[in-house]
Amino acid sequence: MCLFSYDDDPDPDEQARAGLLYVPVRPAAAGPALRMFRTPLGERTAVGFTGLALLTATLGAGQPAIRLAEPALRSLTEPLGVDRLVVDPVLSAPAVTAVRASTAEEPARAL
Numbered sequence: 001m002c003l004f005s006y007d008d009d010p011d012p013d014e015q016a017r018a019g020l021l022y023v024p025v026r027p028a029a030a031g032p033a034l035r036m037f038r039t040p041l042g043e044r045t046a047v048g049f050t051g052l053a054l055l056t057a058t059l060g061a062g063q064p065a066i067r068l069a070e071p072a073l074r075s076l077t078e079p080l081g082v083d084r085l086v087v088d089p090v091l092s093a094p095a096v097t098a099v100r101a102s103t104a105e106e107p108a109r110a111l
Helices: 052-059 070-080
Strands: 020-026 044-048 065-069 085-087
Touching: 020 044, 020 052, 020 070, 044 070, 065 070, 070 085
Parallel strands: 044 085
Antiparallel strands: 020 065
16 A cells, blocks of 8 residues: 555646746847846746736845746747746745955954
8 A cells, every 4th residue: 555645746747837927138228138147057047927026025125027927938038949948936045145354453254
């Protein structure tokens, strides 16, 4: 007798549709341009968020965004050779902080 039920487990190869996404853009002369990102291994990827609060928490309050359906986002990135889409990424690099410059009275520390 098997203790595990596999009937309800989704197939890992089947991707659920994300629906409408908040997609980060950057201003350009011809209109907003999609921002592309890189995975930790360096692969180019598109990013979308299911909520504006998630986008703001990850990329900051000043990040412009547009609403796109997932198929539309994939259609825009396909000609660029980008076939990966990350929805609601939770890990990002910490914000850059200013480093205090050492003064003449304070010797530089070796790392």
